[in-house]
Amino acid sequence: MGGSGSLNSLVTAAAAELMAATAANSAEISQRVLANLVDALGQDFGFLRHNDHTIRATVLIAEFPPRNADPDPIAVVYFADADSVFATAEHLKEPAVVRPRPENADYQQTIEEGTGFGSVSLAAVPLLSGEVTTGVLAFGKFGDREWVTDELDALQAIATLFAQLQARIAADTQVRWLAEHDEMTGLLNRRALIAQLGERLAQGMPGPVSIVFLEVERLRAINDVFGQDAGNRFLVTFSNVLRDGADFPAAIARFGGDEFVVAPHAPMDARDIFAWAQELHRHLRTQADIRSDLFGRAASIGVATGVPGKDSASMLLSRADLATQSAKNARGVTVVAYTPQMAAKNAIRDEIERRLEEPDAANDLVLHYLPEIDLRTGEVLGTEALMRWQHSALGLLMPDSFIDVAESMPLAEKLGRLVIRAACAEFAQWQAEGLVRNAVLRVNVSPVQLIAEGVVERIAATLSEFGIEAGALCLEITERVVVADIEATRKTLTDLKDIGVQVAVDDFGTGYSAFDYLTSLPIDALKIDRRFIRDLGRDSKNLAVVRSILGLAEAFGLDVVAEGVETPGDAQALLALGCKRAQGFLFSKPLPGAQMGLLFARRFVSTDFLND
The missing domain is CATH 3.20.20.450 (EAL domain)
Incomplete structure (x- = not known):
């Protein structure tokens, strides 16, 4: 590699690429930057990995040249099981260089097995967010290679750019997630559910589209007696039980304070959704018996179906809500299917x-x-x-x-x-x-x-x-x-x-x-x-x-x-x-x-x- 001017140009070129990256194209751009760096630095390979500290693992984001391994043995490497090179990446704070070891000469075998780096000269620089190591950027060459300070400084600058991209994507992802999810329970929110139902009820989409509408019992009493924190814990517990009860792909949403909706992804007719809603209620009742400190009657449940091209999301949700209110008002009945008579009664x-x-209503x-x-x-x-x-x-x-x-x-x-x-x-x-x-x-x-x-x-x-x-x-x-x-x-x-x-x-x-x-x-x-x-x-x-x-x-x-x-x-x-x-x-x-x-x-x- 040339002098500091060439290194500065390398950093500038990487910055131009990474500043324009988004969540949608970040993997592609990261691989392109890696390719340029591998070529400019005269390396044989390079990789970018992010640290997932919740599961204590390092996750492959991009590499060049791509190895196209399926399954990839080093796509996710848990630090507890990693060799010394990967393990170092968990808390790496300064650039590190690994030089070849004569006793382990076959690099190709070790890299394919994910067990080590053998006879490779490897330079690794950390991605940092404050005091937290969020990943590692590394380049390697078969055989020995000396890394000079200017090169490591340039790599650290580029690693900083990668860390900024990582933080920006994480923030954007969180914003998008919050826009579509209930922060407390992690379920979809009202807006996201309505949007999904609207797409599924569009003309030409497969149907019928069915939903289960649940209104939780006892939330107000829990809030009044035990406080808001207890009520929130109750909702989180109920949400987890609801996830467990949905034994097929479905959109699950917290629709309101004590209201939840389950919308199976696949078409389901009125008879099948009613039968499943009864199974769901039995599941909730079983959990109610197990978690007697939190659950009471569990929930009132209403079911409804809509026809794509004919019914809207608001119509479908309104029907299910009417059925739920009928279940709530009917003593001993916990699952009710919507009927047109309910709409007529609601109009009344x-x-x-x-x-x-009106002021003269008493007349x-x-x-x-x-x-x-x-x-x-x-x-x-x-x-x-x-x-x-x-x-x-x-x-x-x-x-x-x-x-x-x-x-x-x-x-x-x-x-x-x-x-x-x-x-x-x-x-x-x-x-x-x-x-x-x-x-x-x-x-x-x-x-x-x-x-x-x-x-x-x-x-x-x-x-x-x-x-x-x-x-x-x-x-x-x-x-x-x-x-x-x-x-x-x-x-x-x-x-x-x-x-x-x-x-x-x-x-x-x-x-x-x-x-x-x-x-x-x-x-x-x-x-x-x-x-x-x-x-x-x-x-x-x-x-x-x-x-x-x-x-x-x-x-x-x-x-x-x-x-x-x-x-x-x-x-x-x-x-x-x-x-x-x-x-x-x-x-x-x-x-x-x-x-x-x-x-x-x-x-x-x-x-x-x-x-x-």
Whole structure:
């Protein structure tokens, strides 16, 4: 090699090449630079290797001339198993020169076997990033060769250029990775998933394209109780379990905070994706049993399919999301496949939400009333106010159609206040007309309504405004309300009791076992859920449940009302057990206010069928 001018030109030429390199062409350019250096320095070979300190190995990036070995025994060399030359590269900080060793003369054999460098003069310079050795640039010649300081300095300058290229590519790769992945779990992110689905749903692509949409259970509870770090660990664990459960090539993404999507790369029809989703759920449940400290119900799962050229990524994801919400809302169901009916129902929800946001939405509320009957005499003992919504386009809607929408906005507390006020106004009108004597008005209240600030004062003011005795109003709560916030519930119920309002537990026996709370909460009545009344005369299990509830009520001095009585046999069985109050279609369907007033005026319904 010539003097310093030639060496400077060599460095300049290498810099020009490497400065223009990108991740896509870096291997090609690196090999070209190596070829120029091998020729200019009069060497027989050269190579560039990067250190992977996570696995403690040196990885071949480029070499000249290429050996084209397949498989290449020195493509990846672990430092723990490497010979002295490769092992030195792990922490090399200064240029190093290896001269020939007479006792090992056959270089070709040793280089092919990856065991050493034999009779070679080798100059190696480190690629450095701060104090970390990120790789090595080396050149060798068969036989002996002396390396002068200027040459080693030039090689070190070129190695610095290679190190800068390595760092730039790593940074660019990290930026691209972060643009497409969730940093915490390492899964694809929302944007990358949508892009991939968009490509797969393009016209002419193979289909159908299927996805599994998962919503993780318990994340909010974990965050609230144990903190954000615990919630993050939970998500990482869940992500790893999800990867293990996907036993075929698939795009796996964290779609939102607690939402994940699995999209198989290969076409999969609705039946196959549903079957696999069930297998995935079983896998998650197995892990839930193993990792009981982290998992609960694991996840609600929805599946959907799309047709390339017809459906978009957003359409497919929306379908899967609707199916997941159906799974979440269906007790005991964990995997649900999308159906067109779900979209129709969701359109109704959107229309309801739009209307609920309008200031005059309360004008659409309508109350119907379900009479409460004395099974012994047929006397009308009271009535339960049932909320309906008379929608201009959708007709008369039942609470199931809009209550959950109202709670999500939230409007449930406002609707509850309107119902109590409207029911009390109508009840007061019946009283003024002399239609009501010693009857009870029952109104359902939601969890959010019961713990709202000032609820007791508002109810007291409403009773005073309409001149209704507090004992005539009975607020019905479900067991879900009882356990939603036990301390706030206890305080509210105690305050209601202090002003004379009655409290009943609705749907008793179906939810969270409120037996534990009967001793500490001021409850006046239990309402037996309709599922225990059905076929009461023939179902021994239901008979045992109802008998137990009646015994419990007697022990605590509580009234009991049976819901959903639809057959004379059920009514007769209730009477035989000692239950005296009931509601159900056997006696009357829910009635508009005017008809309920007329029924109060009649005072009795026929119970002749009980004597048949």
